[in-house]
Amino acid sequence: MKKKPEISRSTGILLLLFSGCLAILSACSQQQDKPSQVTAGEWPEVTKTSKPWTRWWWMGNAVDKENLTGLLEEYEDAGLGGLEIAPIYGAKGFEDQFLEYLSPEWKEMLQHTVAKADSLNMGIDLTQGTGWPFGGPMVSPELAAQRMIVQRYRYTNGQGLDRPIVLEDKRASRFEYELHTLMAYQDGKVENLSEKLIDSLRLDWDAPGSWDLIAVFQAQTGQMVKRAAPGGKGFTLDHYSDSAVQHYLNHFETAFKGDFPGIRSFYNDSFEVYGADFTAEFFRIFEQKRGYDLREHLPKLLAEEPDDISRRLKSDYRETIHDMLLENFTKPWTAWANSHGKVTKNQAHGSPGNLLDLYAAVDIPEGETFGSSYFLIPGIRRDSADIRNVDPDPIMLKFASSAAHLTGKNLVSTETFTWLGEHFKSAFSQAKPELEQAFLAGVNHMFYHGLTYSPKAVDFPGWLFYASLNLNTHNSLWPHFKGFNGYIQRVQSVLQSGTPDNELMMYWPVYDIWSDPQGLSKMLTVHGIDEWLHPTAFYQESKMLMEKGFGLDFVSDSMIGGLQVDAGQFLAAGGDYRSRVLIVPETTYMPVATLQNAISLAKKGGTVIFQKPPETVPGFHDHSSREEALDALWSGLSFQDKVYGQEAVEGEGQVILAENIFQALEGLGLQRESLVDEGLKFLRRDLNGEKYYYLVNHSGESVNKSIDLQYGGKAAVLMDPEQGIIGLGRNAETAGKSSVQVNLDPGESLIVHVLNRDPGNIPNWKYDSSKPEIVSIKGPWRLEFIHGGPELPETVTLDEIKPWTELDDPAASDFSGQALYENSFNLERVDENAKYVLNLGQVLESARVWINGKEVAYAFGVPFKLDISEFVQKGSNQLRIEVANLMANRIRYLDQNKIVWRNYHEINFVNIDYGPFDASDWKTMPSGLRGPVKLEIHH
Structure with a gap:
């Protein structure tokens, strides 16, 4: 294998010199994302970060200034606050428009995008590469992701090796590799033969008896960048190697010549570096970190039947992989970005490491929603x-939000709606x-997954x-x-205000x-939570306490x-974050330092609850004395x-030992939010002693009653974040607690701002009555x-309201778009x-309503009701309902008529x-307004 190139350390030295200063600058940049002082009776100010953002795929980098300008204007008009550029493979037939990634032409388009976005008060983030994960043509084989391949041999004095020491993995042998280590073992004796191999069958070694040999080959994983754009194809980066990472970052220094565009953030997708479990310096770093030579x-x-020692060795192996990922990639990458006035946004899930510490090392931790959930909402x-x-x-998302909360970062993002449903x-x-x-x-900074750049000249359905x-x-x-974006913006404006307010x-x-006896590398993926998360007491107790009405965050040993x-x-992040109780669920392995820290916190006045005493310490070295x-x-x-x-x-303070954590919290007098007993879910934010409650009804029953709030x-x-309506609620305060009247149908959400001051001239909230007057x-x-x-x-007259797909008209069955009832x-x-509430009944799929020529609002979710009190008049009232359906019926039409619309490089569609x-065999998706439409008058 080729020797790794020498990497200049000047950048690293500068980063170290200015790291303290940069940390302050990064913190300041995060604080600027917070809205200014909140005025009672008003929504927090609209900012670019309170609006939703989206992943923005540049297919083939086939972008031009005219379309970039027009699209950005449309995006801003639709309520988007920013875009995350992700160059990927292109559409066939447009190759002459492809731009090479990081070419002068590509950089010109990036600069134009940033300038136009800035003029619209929009933000731009940029994936640092193309497709995913990090990698590309700048990653030579010796800097690419590596794996450890182990082969076992037998050596007998006088007979030699039982077979040649050559890499036997045929796939791995297609890429660059080398024999990294050769070790010999005999009855407790260990010999390092790495320098004694003359050729594949001969050793410069003469030892009596028979020995077991283990050969460790360092081999490329061979993984290439997935879905790479033109100019971005190449090997995936070795994230564990400091020299490989520095070389990768230096490539961008050279490409931009220090003149980086005015983007906000560099972004890294989920850790999908498959099979990467090794790097050239692994054994040296391991010995430095863990205090012994793992090769011995x-x-x-590697035992097939692991015992306690095997568990300890595996824990040390996995912790070292984590250390290398954190110290050689995540932290240097963030420091590098900060040195250029940018922040980092990172998805730590999937990593073979401590997700909390990895999330905490970046400026904007990002989670991911994948698939669809079952809701009781009728x-x-x-x-x-x-x-x-x-x-x-959703508990998986709390790794990202907890890391942000404990380190004083205001923004927590998420890649949202990945494979929510069929296209x-x-x-x-x-x-x-x-x-x-x-x-x-x-989460308070959502990103759609996503939106594809598509030129106006490309017919439906676009790229x-x-x-x-x-x-x-x-x-x-x-x-x-x-x-829909207006709803998101209003909610996020609240969730970006103040500070998180969790008791636990x-x-x-x-x-x-890390001590799991199965396997070696341990990637903590979103799709593997049934194995590494769900069976644990940590998960079960967290879920139970949240369902009981407590707010909580997760903390790591270092936190x-x-x-x-x-x-x-308990205080974290310079005093911004406060919590009342530290809980240690049932755990087998705990470092001595963690227990010391927990007891020390109790001595200073904290309350720490242990579900059970920790059984032992992790790791192998000197474990008996530890x-x-x-x-x-x-x-x-x-x-x-x-x-x-x-x-x-x-x-x-005090240390509590209680198997039933909920009973212990009750015994300590810690009060929960009993509103969860009504089927409501909540999140609470603190604004200098005042509270925001974000309430959601995902149950199957309406909640029409006075609910108790712990903070009066x-x-x-x-x-109301859906329509933006604000009013003064009926509330009472008793012994520091509040009760407030709410009406929340299944699917609805509400924000309650609990004030410690005179509310001023705010109109009263209009409540639903138990028996409204109904006007059909x-x-x-x-x-x-x-x-x-x-x-x-054709335009038609309907005797009764019904979906347009029930018309006797094939054109209506194939139609996707908007129609007016x-x-x-x-x-x-x-x-x-x-x-006055307009109940639209069943809407397929979204509605926009006008009363007497004035736009009321959009009805985009169950229960499809709108408050029209400010729009009705005595006498005749004109009603217009614009309904938009899904793309499905038109896509089916294209496939049934063999009209080509999917024609892409690589994975295609x-x-x-x-x-x-x-889609040619799809059934017609019901579209339009089924109703029944009625007016509910609540007196």
Whole structure:
């Protein structure tokens, strides 16, 4: 194998010199994303980060200034706040328009994009490479992702080796490799023969008896960048090698000549570097970190029947891989980006490391939603044939949000709606509760997955990415995109205000995972949570406590080491983040330092709850003496019996031992949010002592009652994020707690701003009544098709409301676009104190409503109701309802008529199961307005 090139360390030295300064600058840049002081009765200010952002695929980099300008203007008008550029493979037939990644022409387009976006007050992020993961033509074989291949041999004195020492893995031998290490073992004796191999069959070694030999080959994984753009093809980067990472970063220094465009962030996708479990310096770094030579223990590390020693060796191996990923890639990458005035945005999931610490090392931690969840909300469409066999778990997102909270970062992003459903069949009504789960998990800066750059000259359905929600300007839902984005912007403006307000911190016992006897490398993927997350006490207790009404974050060993205590509360991130109780769920392995830190925090006034005593220490080196130290620390605690368990008073605080954590919290007097008993979910933010409650009803029942809030105030302002309506709620304060009246149907959300001040002149909130007056809006209805294709059906008059796909018109069955339902209703009088609600019934799939020529709002999710109190008048009221359907029927038409629309390089286009895509046998998707449409008058 070729010798690795010498890498200049000047950049690294500069980064070290200025690291403290850069950390301050990075923190300041994060604080600037927070809205200014919140005014009672108003939404927080609109910022580019409070708006939703999106992944933006540049197919083949076939972009031009005219289309870039026009598209950015459309995106801004639709309510997007920024885009994340991701160059990928291109469409066939457009090769003459492809631009080479990082070429002068490509950089000119990037500069134009940034300038135009800036003029629109939009932000631009950039993946640092093409496709994913990091890699490309700048990554030579010796800098590419590496794997460890182990082969076993037998050596007998006088007979030699049992076979030649050559790489036997045929696939690996296609790429560059070398014999890295050769070790010999005999009855406790170990010899390093790495320098004694003359050729494949001869050793410069003469030892008596028979020996077992282990050969470790360092080989390329051979993985290439997935979905690479022109100019971006090449090997995947070795993320564990500091020299490889520095070489990669230096390539961008050279490419941009120090003049980096005005992007906000460099972005790194989920860690999908398959099989990468080694690097050239691994054994040296291992010995430096763990205090012993792992090569002397390879038989135990690789044992087919692992024992306690094997578990310990594997834990050390995995911790070292984590250290290299954190210290050789994540931290240097962030420091490098910060040195150029940029931040980093990173998906740590999938990494073979401690996800919390990896997320914490970047400026914007990012999670991912993949697949679709089952909700009890009546009327939510979920066809099993159109979804992947994956149930997203919002608790997985809390690794990213917890890392941000504990390190004082305001923004937590997510790649949202990846494979939400089959192409062209996903509606806003399905996306909304999925996104709300992410919000409830602490996400406040969502990114659509995604949107593809598509020139105006390209016919329907435009250029499309194979795993996307496909929300481009050709989408029949696009004219209603602004309505859904308005909802997101309002919610995110609240969730980016103040600070997170969670009572509990839950310790994540990563060493239990690292000590798993199965396998060697341990990639903690979103798709593998049934193995590494769900069976654990950590997960089960976290889920239980959240369902009981507590807010919590996850903490790592290093995060516990950074906590302080003030007035009985745990402080992190310079005092911005506070929490009341640290919980240690049942865990087998705990470092001595972690237990020391937990006890020290208790002595300073903190409360720490252990579900069970930790059993032992992780790792192999000197583990017996470390285990004695751990036992001595625990034995030094003097426990007294309590009703809920045992308590040891330590200094000004306490250590609790209680198997039932919930009972212990009750025994300590910690109050939960009982509103969860009504079927509501919540997230709470603190604004200098005032509170924001974000409430969501994902249950199957309406909640129409007064609910208790743990934090009281002089007033409770209710804020509807779907329509933007604000009003003063009915509330009462008793003993520091509040109760507030709410109406939340299944699928609805609400924000409650609990004030400690006079609310001022805010109109009263209009509530639903138990028995509203119902005004049915019957036919005839006029139905006019206004935009879409493949052709516009004829305007018709309907005796009764019904979907247009039930018309006796093939053109209507094939149609995707927008159509207008028109009617009128009469009111004998209008009560200004009453609440007038337009209930649209079943909408397929999104609606935009006008009353008397004035636009009311968009109805994009169940239960498809709009408050029209400010728009109705005495006498005749004109009603116009624009309905947008899905793209599915028009796509089916294209495939039935063999009209070519999917013609891409590489993967081309696949269905949700990654098979060939063909919509020709799809059934017609019901489209339009089924109703019944009625007016509910709440007096």
